[in-house]
Amino acid sequence: MKTNYFQVLTGVGGVRNGKLSTRAGKVLTPTFMPDGTRGAVKSVKPEDVQATGVQAVLANTYHLHLQPGEEVVTKLGGIHGFSGQKLPMLTDSGGFQVFSLAHTRKITEEGVTFKDPRTGDTVFLSPEKSIQIQMKLGADMMVAFDDVTALDDAGRDRTKEAFDRTHRWLERSLAEFQRLTMDMKPDERPLLFGVVQGGLDKELRKRSLDIVQGLPVDGIAVGGLSVGESREEMHGMLAYLADLYDDSPRPRFLLGVGDPIDLRFAIENGIDMLDCVLPTRNARHATAWVSGDKKIHLTNATYAEDAKAIDPGCDCATCQAGYSRGFLRHQFQVGEPLAGTLVSIHNIRYLQRICEEYRNETNEQSTSKPN
RNA sequence: GCAGGGUUAGUGAAGCGGUCAAACACGAGAGACUGUAAAUCUCUUGGCUUAUGCCUUCGUAGGUUCGAAUCCUACACCCUGCA
Numbered sequence A: 001m002k003t004n005y006f007q008v009l010t011g012v013g014g015v016r017n018g019k020l021s022t023r024a025g026k027v028l029t030p031t032f033m034p035d036g037t038r039g040a041v042k043s044v045k046p047e048d049v050q051a052t053g054v055q056a057v058l059a060n061t062y063h064l065h066l067q068p069g070e071e072v073v074t075k076l077g078g079i080h081g082f083s084g085q086k087l088p089m090l091t092d093s094g095g096f097q098v099f100s101l102a103h104t105r106k107i108t109e110e111g112v113t114f115k116d117p118r119t120g121d122t123v124f125l126s127p128e129k130s131i132q133i134q135m136k137l138g139a140d141m142m143v144a145f146d147d148v149t150a151l152d153d154a155g156r157d158r159t160k161e162a163f164d165r166t167h168r169w170l171e172r173s174l175a176e177f178q179r180l181t182m183d184m185k186p187d188e189r190p191l192l193f194g195v196v197q198g199g200l201d202k203e204l205r206k207r208s209l210d211i212v213q214g215l216p217v218d219g220i221a222v223g224g225l226s227v228g229e230s231r232e233e234m235h236g237m238l239a240y241l242a243d244l245y246d247d248s249p250r251p252r253f254l255l256g257v258g259d260p261i262d263l264r265f266a267i268e269n270g271i272d273m274l275d276c277v278l279p280t281r282n283a284r285h286a287t288a289w290v291s292g293d294k295k296i297h298l299t300n301a302t303y304a305e306d307a308k309a310i311d312p313g314c315d316c317a318t319c320q321a322g323y324s325r326g327f328l329r330h331q332f333q334v335g336e337p338l339a340g341t342l343v344s345i346h347n348i349r350y351l352q353r354i355c356e357e358y359r360n361e362t363n364e365q366s367t368s369k370p371n
Numbered sequence B: 001g002c003a004g005g006g007u008u009a010g011u012g013a014a015g016c017g018g019u020c021a022a023a024c025a026c027g028a029g030a031g032a033c034u035g036u037a038a039a040u041c042u043c044u045u046g047g048c049u050u051a052u053g054c055c056u057u058c059g060u061a062g063g064u065u066c067g068a069a070u071c072c073u074a075c076a077c078c079c080u081g082c083a
Helices: A046-050 A061-066 A070-075 A078-083 A095-100 A127-137 A156-181 A202-213 A231-242 A260-268 A278-284 A317-321 A325-333 A338-365
Strands: A006-010 A016-022 A025-029 A031-034 A057-060 A089-092 A105-107 A112-115 A122-125 A141-143 A191-196 A219-222 A252-254 A273-276 A287-290 A294-297
Touching: A016 A338, A025 A031, A025 A338, A031 A057, A031 A278, A031 A338, A046 A338, A057 A061, A061 A070, A061 A089, A061 A122, A061 A127, A070 A078, A070 A127, A078 A089, A095 A105, A122 A127, A127 A141, A127 A156, A156 A191, A156 A202, A191 A202, A202 A219, A202 A231, A231 A260, A260 A338, A278 A287, A278 A338, A287 A338, A317 A338, A325 A338
Parallel strands: A031 A273, A057 A089, A089 A141, A141 A191, A191 A219, A219 A252, A252 A273
Antiparallel strands: A006 A016, A016 A025, A105 A112, A112 A122, A287 A294
């Protein structure tokens, strides 16, 4: 296990302010990371993503494995050279696709077989395979392959099964990770996050957290939330977990959460990193966040002749450039992708600004020593 | 001028005696999206402040019928042939 790669201060109210060292550079936390599933944050140039203040970007193992394949990514210089993204890159394991592609996949103890709905190709992912792919992709941070299950009424009965399998798979992921990184120098080695599961069952969650924290993983990821449960249920679990993390200086990564309200709640409950498709998907669907964590639908008729920026006073590139709501509405109406791009930049910046506010606040209020 | 064909809700287009306020598509209006099968999906779209209700519609005006967007007559306009 590496040492001293994550320095963190805990401020008043449990908000943490950290500096995570990855082989591709530092990541200031708390931080929101946009998802670039297929190697790009949809419709946004890597340099424009950087300009929002983002600290790290995600990509997805499952999608890049399917297309173009990790070999191609390796040939083109690894995930950074391939994508043109210089920021630290974190790859998700493909575990979420166990949930989102549930109707085309088959789980066995060995791993998961997916059937690509577009090509009919069979894709097999296992803990070892996922780590191998993430390594070939050249990820700076990676996630252990877990078993994600839904938390709607229908999916909850699989919680225990997914919980158990996630831990068995975590040990296999970790072993494969250690095997592949044993010859690497500390500053060349990527970081591995283990995933906490357990659904909405507090006892399971606590046990899962203990298991993950008991292993020499570099970071603690909280998974299996925002998958169909209510906001109250999710917040309740985050608040419950907040008191249970150990003192080891490891980053805590809440997987798949990105609504501003949830982002704030998570950060106030000790989470350091989050990722989500919401800012970019909402943006492409013409929904923008504005001051007060409200959202507006830019396609609404009321904005047709609105000369104001999306959020007057916003410091994002889109608002600063003066693109009006009326212009954006029109571009959405006629199906021009530029609108989605411009709003994506705004939404990503909106979340980033929240993170920056917490970082600044914590700096000022911080009372405890770096641990 | 003669002979055919056509005229349906914002647009295009089904319907061809009752189950038609009228399919479907687009457009329009609103909403949903949380480790991206998602530039996608859902709902509404004649009026009545909302209903297993009422009212007004299917070029215009009459007529036949218990009943018409659907049949008949006249007229208007639009196409296509032939003069």
